[in-house]
Amino acid sequence: MAVTAVHLDSDAFMVCLAHALSTEREEVMGLLMGETCTYGCVFISVIQYMLYIFILNCYYRLAHELQRPIRVLGWYHSHPHITVWPSHVDVRTQAMYQMLDEGFIGLIFSVFNEEKNTKSNRVQLCCFQSINQSPEGEAPQYLKLEIPVHVVQTHTLGKACLQSLVELPHILSQEEEESYGKTLTIDNLDLLTKIHNSAVYTKSLCRIMDVMSGPLIQTLEAQLERNKTKIIQLQNEKESLLQKLNRKSRSPHSPSKVTSV
Incomplete structure (x- = not known):
């Protein structure tokens, strides 16, 4: 049974896009966590890399915090400098995921594509599943099935998405550290090569x-200032309403209490 529609929260969309824009030299990939419903899938959080223990920890923690049936329901990856449409490798990979869960979906973010006329970068999003078009008994031949995706506005940045966004630079730094660490185990490297690697x-x-x-620090600091301003506005509004209530309660036209004997 194919998914009819996908509803992606805007804060989860922002984390996926930030990950996709983190590098234009190679593709990035991660998993989507959410819950199913009668009209498709609603994704509410993202994690950036496919480490099994980390996925389990996120899964149990998020399901416990939200008290909702959260599970891994999809994957996303980026297409830097190329079209948004899935390749035959993407379609086959998606088909393997759907063997485990027929509701599993794939998201592709096409980034770093420059418009020839405006010279501005264009970001495109594609949501898809794989379908087998081969007759029964023959080798499977998978084709992509495009799924409508709706980005749902969220007024706040969810705790899970905020955590994923904050962890993203750490994950990227860890990947670079692991790559550099592998060069240190190579024997007989000359000094110039070691300096170059460093x-x-x-x-x-x-x-x-x-x-x-x-940019992440600047964004969070700006959001903090907006939150502080909003708190002050709400406090002033609260004080204004309390003063109006007090004046009304002391007004001679206010209804008096009737005591029954």
Whole structure:
């Protein structure tokens, strides 16, 4: 049974897009967590990398916190500098996931595609599943089935999505550290190569700070200031309403209490 529609919360969409825009040299991939309903899937959180123990920890923690049947329902990956449509490898990968869960869906974020006329970058989103078009008994031949996706506005940044967003620079730094660590185990490297590898590692960390950590800190600080301003506005409104209630209660036209004997 194919999924009829996918509803993606805007804060989860933002985390996926931030991950997709973290690099234009290679594709990134992660999993989507959410719950099923009668009209499709509602995704409420994301995790950035496919580590089994980490997925289980996120799954149990999120399901416990929200008291809702949260589970892994999809995967997403990026297509930097290429079309948004899934390749034959993507379609086969999606088909394997659907063997485990027929409601599993795939999201593709096409990023770093420049419009020729406006010279501006265009971001595209595709949601799909795989269907087998081969007759029964023959080798499967999978085709993509595009699924309507609706980005649902959320007025606040959910705790789970905020945690994923904050962890993203750490995950990217950890990947660079692991890659650099592998070079340290290679024997008979000359000094110039070691210096080069160290410089590349340092450059990668600086890029993560410049592209991810810096803008993320600025965004969160701006959101904090907006929240503080909103709190002050609400406190002033509260005080104004309390003063109006007090004036009304002291007004001679206010109804007096009747005591029965």
